[in-house]
Amino acid sequence: xxxxxxxxxxxxxxxxxxxxxxxxxxxxxxxxxxxxxxxxxxxxxxxxxxxxxxxxxxxxxxxxxxxxxxxxxxxxxxxxxxxxxxxxxxxxxxxxxxxxxxxxxxxxxxxxxxxxxxxxxxxxxxxxxxxxxxxxxxxxxxxxxxxxxxxxxxxxxxxxxxxxxxxxxxxxxxxxxxxxxxxxxxxxxxxxxxxxxxxxxxxxxxxxxxxxxxxxxxxxxxxxxxxxxxxxxxxxxxxxxxxxxxxxxxxxxxxxxxxxxxxxxxxxxxxxxxxxxxxxxxxxxxxxxxxxxxxxxxxxxxxxxxxxxxxxxxxxxxxxxxxxxxxxxxxxxxxxxxxxxxxxx
Amino acid sequence: xxxxxxxxxxxxxxxxxxxxxxxxxxxxxxxxxxxxxxxxxxxxxxxxxxxxxxxxxxxxxxxxxxxxxxxxxxxxxxxxxxxxxxxxxxxxxxxxxxxxxxxxxxxxxxxxxxxxxxxxxxxxxxxxxxxxxxxxxxxxxxxxxxxxxxxxxxxxxxxxxxxxxxxxxxxxxxxxxxxxxxxxxxxxxxxxxxxxxxxxxxxxxxxxxxxxxxxxxxxxxxxxxxxxxxxxxxxxxxxxxxxxxxxxxxxxxxxxxxxxxxxxxxxxxxxxxxxxxxxxxxxxxxxxxxxxxxxxxxxxxxxxxxxxxxxxxxxxxxxxxxxxxxxxxxxxxxxxxxxxxxxxx
DNA sequence: TTGAAAGCGATACCAC
DNA sequence: GTGGTATCGCTTTCAA
Numbered sequence: 001x002x003x004x005x006x007x008x009x010x011x012x013x014x015x016x017x018x019x020x021x022x023x024x025x026x027x028x029x030x031x032x033x034x035x036x037x038x039x040x041x042x043x044x045x046x047x048x049x050x051x052x053x054x055x056x057x058x059x060x061x062x063x064x065x066x067x068x069x070x071x072x073x074x075x076x077x078x079x080x081x082x083x084x085x086x087x088x089x090x091x092x093x094x095x096x097x098x099x100x101x102x103x104x105x106x107x108x109x110x111x112x113x114x115x116x117x118x119x120x121x122x123x124x125x126x127x128x129x130x131x132x133x134x135x136x137x138x139x140x141x142x143x144x145x146x147x148x149x150x151x152x153x154x155x156x157x158x159x160x161x162x163x164x165x166x167x168x169x170x171x172x173x174x175x176x177x178x179x180x181x182x183x184x185x186x187x188x189x190x191x192x193x194x195x196x197x198x199x200x201x202x203x204x205x206x207x208x209x210x211x212x213x214x215x216x217x218x219x220x221x222x223x224x225x226x227x228x229x230x231x232x233x234x235x236x237x238x239x240x241x242x243x244x245x246x247x248x249x250x251x252x253x254x255x256x257x258x259x260x261x262x263x264x265x266x267x268x269x270x271x272x273x274x275x276x277x278x279x280x281x282x283x284x285x286x287x288x289x290x291x292x293x294x295x296x297x298x299x300x301x302x303x304x305x306x307x308x309x310x311x312x313x314x315x316x317x318x319x320x321x322x323x324x325x326x327x328x329x330x331x332x333x334x335x336x337x338x339x340x341x342x343x344x345x
Numbered sequence: 346x347x348x349x350x351x352x353x354x355x356x357x358x359x360x361x362x363x364x365x366x367x368x369x370x371x372x373x374x375x376x377x378x379x380x381x382x383x384x385x386x387x388x389x390x391x392x393x394x395x396x397x398x399x400x401x402x403x404x405x406x407x408x409x410x411x412x413x414x415x416x417x418x419x420x421x422x423x424x425x426x427x428x429x430x431x432x433x434x435x436x437x438x439x440x441x442x443x444x445x446x447x448x449x450x451x452x453x454x455x456x457x458x459x460x461x462x463x464x465x466x467x468x469x470x471x472x473x474x475x476x477x478x479x480x481x482x483x484x485x486x487x488x489x490x491x492x493x494x495x496x497x498x499x500x501x502x503x504x505x506x507x508x509x510x511x512x513x514x515x516x517x518x519x520x521x522x523x524x525x526x527x528x529x530x531x532x533x534x535x536x537x538x539x540x541x542x543x544x545x546x547x548x549x550x551x552x553x554x555x556x557x558x559x560x561x562x563x564x565x566x567x568x569x570x571x572x573x574x575x576x577x578x579x580x581x582x583x584x585x586x587x588x589x590x591x592x593x594x595x596x597x598x599x600x601x602x603x604x605x606x607x608x609x610x611x612x613x614x615x616x617x618x619x620x621x622x623x624x625x626x627x628x629x630x631x632x633x634x635x636x637x638x639x640x641x642x643x644x645x646x647x648x649x650x651x652x653x654x655x656x657x658x659x660x661x662x663x664x665x666x667x668x669x670x671x672x673x674x675x676x677x678x679x680x681x682x683x684x685x686x687x688x689x690x
Numbered sequence: 691t692t693g694a695a696a697g698c699g700a701t702a703c704c705a706c
Numbered sequence: 707g708t709g710g711t712a713t714c715g716c717t718t719t720c721a722a
Contacts, residue, residue, distance in 0.1 A: 001483065001484075047455065047458065047459055048459065049400075049459065049461070050456075050459040050460050050461070051396060051399050051400050051405075051459075051460060051461045052400055054396050055394075055396045055397055055400050060396075062439075062460075069425065070415065070421050070424050070425055070428070071418075071421050071422055071424075071425050071635065073416075073418070073421075076415050076416050076418075076421045077416055079415050079416075079440070080414065080415055080416050080442065083415070083440070083442050092439060092441075092456060092460075093439075093440055094407075094437060094438075094439055094440075095424070095428070095438055095439075095440045096437075097425065097428050110392070111395075111437060113392065114392055114393065114394065114395040115395050115396065115407075115437075116394070116395070116396045138346065139346075232635050232638070232639065235639050264639060265639070268639065268641055271641060272641075290416065290577050291636060291639075293577070294577065294580050294609060294610070294613065294636075294640070295639070295640055296613055296616060296617075296641075
């Protein structure tokens with residue numbers, strides 16, 4: 001493969017001049033020189049070596065994306081949008097699956113650092129874990145997606161940007177949709193364990209219930225996902241929780257699922273128990289994954305503006321790599337309700 | 346960040362010696378020297394710069410994975426298995442989405458080449474396109490997943506490995522499952538357009554029908570996916586084709602869908618048309634994506650051994666990078682039937 | 691407007 | 707056993 005020296009020799013100029021062309025510094029250059037160099041590049045089928053450029057400049061033109069598992073449709077959708085946003089800026093995406101294991105997270109960050117990747121988007125992980133701050137201290141710029149920080153950390157000086165949907169609004173939107181459909185006995189169904197994003201969704205849900213005057217005890221139904229569930233853990237959890245719902249008396253008439261995958265499992269479980277959706281129980285999810293519309297009856301869902309969010313994440317990453325003095329910030333995006341058939345009207 | 350020279354200075358040795366440690370050449374080394382160097386690395390929090398190593402050695406420790414869209418669950422599942430196989434060998438995966446556009450494919454290959462990535466797995470793309478051979482000519486090692494080559498190219502000397510499920514067996518397995526359930530009037534439902542993998546599936550399907558003595562004309566029902574369908578194109582196509590199925594008289598009593606996504610759409614469309622599954626029509630898919638089991642009634646499906654396939658792909662990639670003299674080969678994997686509720690018994 | 695040369699961080703050959 | 711040094715391909719002052 002031809003290198004910059006071959007091109008220079010072939011065009012009868014110096015390496016620096018060729019480099020100037022590569023970097024767009026052609027305004028002061030004689031037309032004729034430029035033409036000769038471009039011709040030489042073409043004739044030699046020259047492609048600049050990014051690795052060498054990177055070694056010299058320290059710039060990688062790659063960003064990392066760390067997700068729990070790409071098989072989860074929510075993260076696949078995120079990956080797509082991040083890929084598009086990155087591509088628009090001539091960046092490539094290096095994918096990391098943590099499979100929810102901390103050592104995988106660490107290893108990924110290590111590797112990104114060693115590969116000169118300066119910016120990483122971290123989805124749905126607890127950002128207070130020390131390896132994130134350590135990476136930040138070593139010059140890595142991090143953006144968190146769908147924040148999972150305990151409140152006390154969030155309030156302190158945080159070294160990362162955070163981009164998420166307004167989860168309070170999302171919870172409220174979902175509950176209000178059920179209430180508008182005439183539901184009186186609603187409940188929120190979720191995986192056990194408190195995270196910022198879960199807490200906010202529940203808060204919004206309870207707000208709406210309070211405002212409608214239908215607040216009661218025990219409005220949150222929760223269970224632990226089993227690792228054994230594997231790829232479909234959320235859905236399996238939903239199915240398992242359906243059993244818990246069915247035992248309540250009187251039966252709830254409306255459910256908000258913390259995410260669509262869980263909601264889909266919930267619907268399947270309820271149906272298996274002989275319950276009609278939405279006639280007996282209405283269900284609304286959060287996330288609006290592509291599947292939501294595919295499963296009869298279509299699952300109504302609260303949708304985050306993923307493309308906009310991905311765009312901001314990539315933009316902030318690049319901006320803060322450029323100028324580390326920029327202070328981290330929190331970005332909140334407004335969700336939209338997508339109406340399908342799982343909620344009575 | 347500390348570099349190799351800092352470590353050498355700190356340990357009072359030369360860079361060569363440190364480099365020897367980095368590359369495991371420690372057998373001839375004095376224990377005490379080794380200990381001093383390791384200590385220096387720890388004290389300086391030294392991490393070797395992979396970019397520099399790569400510039401020198403030409404080895405990237407990354408492989409590329411080119412898929413039509415990561416949002417498609419089949420490719421998400423593939424990506425996961427490839428990621429695991431790569432991780433087992435200390436490699437990372439660079440993801441490329443083509444969104445079915447040829448220029449994206451080209452750009453991805455260019456970029457991989459420029460980044461020093463020597464091995465790329467290409468999923469579900471027509472390998473006879475010239476940019477693949479061009480990349481191969483420039484030293485890139487390619488493995489094709491789920492081969493999409495016209496027969497004439499396949500028979501010639503092919504510069505790539507090819508790894509796929511035995512699609513003839515898959516088509517036969519699916520048809521036999523319907524036949525075993527008592528279906529007499531079966532059909533194969535697919536996206537229009539001939540590729541190797543589609544052709545093979547249809548061939549297996551027809552074989553089984555012939556053997557059962559139920560071969561007839563017009564056993565293949567097909568339609569074109571609309572770009573407008575977007576993420577859910579296969580599913581939407583399935584739904585559209587359901588309309589075509591319903592118009593047949595007499596109605597078929599068993600359908601093989603070319604893939605699960607299409608099968609899921611097919612089931613939805615049939616149900617909307619008031620047809621009971623599997624009472625009136627049985628449906629079986631091919632791929633066994635995680636969704637298949639989630640949608641009531643669970644979609645029976647023919648499953649490729651993805652993990653094994655990913656493993657072979659990565660292994661071949663690394664082997665052929667190591668020794669380009671190794672001749673390309675074709676690998677065929679045997680599928681398994683996963684029984685769910687969408688086929689009567 | 692163009693060129694010479696130092697340097698990014700590691701590797702590996704050849705001395706000693 | 708360990709060290710000196712040219713080299714990978716490119717960027718970037720500084721001079722001319």
